[in-house]
Amino acid sequence: MGTLTKSSAPHVPPMSLRVGKATAKTAKAAPAWSLRVARTLGGENAVDLLIRQHRQIRLGFLKAALPGPWRSRNFHQLMRLLAVHEAAEEAHVHPVARRALRQGRELAARRRHEEKAAKELLIALWRTGPDGRGYLRRLNEARRMITQHAAREEREEFKALRQAVSVPRLRMLGAEVKLTQAYAPTRPHRWVNNEATNKLAAPVLGPVDRALDAVRDRTAP
Numbered sequence: 001m002g003t004l005t006k007s008s009a010p011h012v013p014p015m016s017l018r019v020g021k022a023t024a025k026t027a028k029a030a031p032a033w034s035l036r037v038a039r040t041l042g043g044e045n046a047v048d049l050l051i052r053q054h055r056q057i058r059l060g061f062l063k064a065a066l067p068g069p070w071r072s073r074n075f076h077q078l079m080r081l082l083a084v085h086e087a088a089e090e091a092h093v094h095p096v097a098r099r100a101l102r103q104g105r106e107l108a109a110r111r112r113h114e115e116k117a118a119k120e121l122l123i124a125l126w127r128t129g130p131d132g133r134g135y136l137r138r139l140n141e142a143r144r145m146i147t148q149h150a151a152r153e154e155r156e157e158f159k160a161l162r163q164a165v166s167v168p169r170l171r172m173l174g175a176e177v178k179l180t181q182a183y184a185p186t187r188p189h190r191w192v193n194n195e196a197t198n199k200l201a202a203p204v205l206g207p208v209d210r211a212l213d214a215v216r217d218r219t220a221p
């Protein structure tokens with residue numbers, strides 16, 4: 001995947017977010033249409049959006065640990081947020097970091113490695129469920145691993161993205177994150193854990209997961 005240049009720009013697919021190697025310089029050339037799309041979807045910078053979701057995830061872990069009739073609802077809300085959040089990072093944010101940052105390859109590889117490990121814990125947690133034996137222990141294991149992973153993302157990857165990628169490009173990336181999260185799977189799937197599988201699986205698994213969620217919500221006490 002090459003760097004965007006004046007001569008190659010007309011051949012780039014319109015929804016592409018490729019930042020290329022030139023990073024900030026190239027990113028400033030974000031076309032007018034992309035800014036309009038970003039504005040339509042709220043225009044939120046991808047880094048701000050993901051950091052806000054990290055806060056929601058930390059709060060979600062606390063709520064999912066509370067006893068009482070709302071535990072199941074809180075648990076499923078947390079699992080859904082985690083699934084769509086990681087799907088968008090794996091499909092769009094780490095690939096941009098890989099291409100745009102000087103040490104992007106290593107950074108993205110480390111984050112993906114952590115996400116794979118976290119997914120294993122989430123699959124075990126999902127199977128246990130909010131009423132299962134060992135639920136709180138598994139929830140706490142996942143909370144520890146995921147909050148550490150989120151802190152590393154913010155410290156190493158997001159901070160560097162803010163410096164290397166222009167605000168218009170980060171807004172465009174925010175729009176793509178939102179679009180992906182609107183149809184991504186809502187529960188952890190072991191083999192859906194990188195850019196390609198996220199993009200391929202989302203249109204199939206996303207609707208299936210959402211249909212199952214609707215059935216569960218309808219039959220919930």
Ligand SMILES: [Fe+2]
Nearest residue numbers: 086089115153
């Ligand atoms: Fe992540």
Ligand SMILES: [Fe+2]
Nearest residue numbers: 050089150153
């Ligand atoms: Fe994250």
